[in-house]
Amino acid sequence: MSNSSTKTIEIYAEPIALYQILKFEALVSSGGEAKIAIDEQRVSVNDKIETRRRKKIISGDVIEFDGERFKVILK
Numbered sequence: 001m002s003n004s005s006t007k008t009i010e011i012y013a014e015p016i017a018l019y020q021i022l023k024f025e026a027l028v029s030s031g032g033e034a035k036i037a038i039d040e041q042r043v044s045v046n047d048k049i050e051t052r053r054r055k056k057i058i059s060g061d062v063i064e065f066d067g068e069r070f071k072v073i074l075k
Contacts, residue, residue: 006062006069014074015056018045021072027065037065
């Protein structure tokens with residue numbers, strides 16, 4: 001777990017697929033790259049490694065990727 005502060009990701013509808021959040025927030029350059037990152041177990045949701053690309057993300061979930069933490073909130 002990293003010591004960096006948690007950033008916020010605002011979503012406008014829930015649930016949203018995990019790979020879509022990575023793509024929409026420009027944490028990766030494409031949906032394909034997002035799926036690879038998930039397949040390589042580089043993404044965690046609520047402190048657990050997540051391998052489901054279409055894992056449904058809802059407000060309150062915390063995503064960790066590349067040493068950064070993001071809390072998802074519904075706008």
